[in-house]
Amino acid sequence: MKLTVWTYEGPPHVGAMRVATAMKGLHYVLHAPQGDTYADLLFTMIERRNHRPPVSYTTFQARDLGEDTANLFKTSLHDAFDRFKPQAMIVGSSCTAELIQDDPEGMAATMDLGIPVIPLELPSYQRKENFGSDETFYQIVKAIARPIERTAHVSANLIGPVGLGFRHRDDIVEVTALLEEMGISVNVVAPMGAAPADIARMGAAHFNVLMYPEHAETAARWMEKNLGQPFTKTVPIGVGATRDFIAEVAGIAGVQPKADDARLRMPWYSQSVDSTYLTGKRVFLFGDATHVKAMARVARDEMGFEVVGLGCYNREFAREIRKLAKEFGVEALISDDYLEVEKAIEDLAPEMILGTQMERHIGKRLGIPCAVISAPVHVQDFPARYSPQMGWEGANVIFDTLVHPLVMGLEEHLLHMFREDFEFHDDAGASHHGGAAKARTVEAEPEADQEAAAVGAPAEGEIVWLSPAEKELKKIPFFVRGKAKRNTEKFALEKGVHEISVETLYEAKAHYAR
């Protein structure tokens, strides 16, 4: 048993729903009690979908439990088949149905509906949402895709985009354009927009573009082995990664690595002097492994930030993220416990977080700006405008996304110079973000006895800030104060100093100057 307040991932059957809802002509019969239908509104509200997810819930109740829940499942399957006339169905259990062991997968196998009925085994008490989407897509591909003749012209499948994905809708457009520039056409995009009949055509592509390993890596490996299709390993998020992706695709497809990057503004925006203030900004990254991996590179090599910590919530990718962290000289945080993530951020005191909606709230609490780079998503992550993460336009979008939460260049300097100003002060936050300005509260002088207490002998290994040093620390603008505090304490510890004076503070500043 584990106490959870907020979760990064839902149960695995929600992952299956993300695949089913993205597809067309597929129906999911889910053995589940009433209430599990809440998941429908994730799609109709967060993503503003104009159709109900193609899911029938058996809706068993307590009084059914002693009787015939199995029959209820069979009826639901038949009704859904008659009403929705799907090309294929997937069937499975939610967490409660898993406990009553009706074996819907087995039952479905005995019912001959004349269409593929694909059983899903998604262990709810062991695995989570991303496993559910990856496994579901893999089972669908395995059941339906077969080796067929390749297209005469070189073509690729784009695999991985699903419902409730972070900017998947727009990434498809961007990657399609990248391929077209090299003369490669798109055979099938799946799961998003694909019908089971399209899955059957997947074998015609020459290779697969694995856009989101979280949702399609198992399927990619299966197709590599059984359909002879290699798949791309580079996820084209960021300028460097997009160039690497083009080179990788050219190698696989045997074409020229052509790229028309006339629309790409990101490098110049980053090089222009206005961006100098971004140099060395300390950032913490957290999200799904794919986005964190790509954004760490963008943060360091394309924005000039300093990555002070990174991690992911999907354990399946722990090894990769640990490797990445080692490369960046930081420690990886692999956790789905949001309190643990909050603690890590608090300890590291970064100047910005690149995270999910969860980190956005953590940032709000700690007063640290946050840019969202990964699922889990919120209605805000489905903007009306074109807003990809991948390719050239993706790089442009990312630049804007990472700059927007920060206090901008000159404003930062003015805060340094006139931090005592009553309306243009630390706690007022970035001026372009609106919100009611808070007037500066003048702090009372510390009581004499408190000062005395601070000067009292500290315990072994404990560091004490002397009152003047503490006051001086407060004069440092909020967005670098965390770093200054941390560096000074680290410096003091290294020097064996137990009491931090104003002098220690500035000695540390000189020590860490860059």
Added chain:
Amino acid sequence: MTGFTPAPPAAGCRNAPVLKERGQREVFCGLTGIIWLHRKMQDAFFLVVGSRTCAHLLQSAAGVMIFAEPRFGTAILEEKDLAGLADANAELDREVDRLLARRPDIKQLFLVGSCPSEVIKLDLHRAAERLTERHAPHVRVMNYSGSGIETTFTEGEDACLATMVPTLPKTDERQLLMVGALPDVVEDQALSLLAEMGVAPVRCLPAHRAAEAPGVGANTVVALTQPFLNETAAGLERRGARILPAPFPFGEEGTTAWLWAVAQEFGVSPETFAKVTDAPRARARKAIAAAAETLGGKSIFFFPDSQLEIPLARFLTRECGMTAVEVGAPFINKQIVGPDLDLLAEGPVIAEGQDVDLQLDRCRAARPDLTVCGLGLANPLESEGMTTKWAIELVFTPVHFYEQAGDLAGLFARPLRRRAILAGLEGAA
């Protein structure tokens, strides 16, 4: 009680046939009530014993996540908890110990049962007794089920309040007990109206804090403020209390009828009643009239959601000039919504339970001007050109009593007004 509203219909819907359906339901389970209950009871914590699905539901239903350290959480069952119940109990005790150590401000802890905990027969009642002993006198641990196999949406609040009833102290005092978790602003308005009429003492269930819990006994008269409190009402009757039958306090008519039932019980004179209610009644009528301009002559179709459907249909048909096509409710207890059914003119289909696909067929065939439904159905229906009012807003907004009557009507008028404003805006959904 002077009549401003139409006379009661010749034949109401109390004895109308009820269409009972059994199929896929598009509703929340009872866990959802935690979203408002945990804000209402300020020293209570709700610990769901369930699965990752339960945690995900609460997070999604909350819509905007309440990151200010919510007073609820989920103890997620894992593989090893399913293997042996003895271990599951030990794990639960450990998690509760940890939680209470971290939150010393918690005085009431609700162990909330879920579908998985019910199916594996984890005895949360015994667990609550065991934990109450362990943490007495500081914390009282109670339990109820919010599971989807037993409760629909607002039945979670009913189950929560019902489990509190046996723990309330006994009192022989003559008192009015107002039952239902109302928004603070609404509760204060009701209390002030009652005080002006001289009705006293008035107590509330649930109270803001454990220490303010009301007593109950043979001289307690209960006024329900929500139509879904069936088990709570039954529990209070078992403690000797008497339930006042009345329409629910939605709209001017409902509020007046509800207050009048209380006034009669407590011997308030018609003059006093008029003196206290005339002004707010006039205000309410004026506010409703503004929205009724939009709503008048329009038809409405209710998908089952919160059990508020019947009193709301009564309000919208009698005070806003709407016609009800179908009024679906997850559960209908005629003892409690009888007075509202009496006032609802014969005609609409009264439906209990749900088979969502069949009900969608009926709704599409009827093409009502306004459809009240859950969030899973609202956007899909809108994209078909139907105007919808999403139902859970009715539970998350102050809508009771006079000063909110206009707001309540406005909630239904807004989608119609919006569709009219955007009539010239074209583009695929």
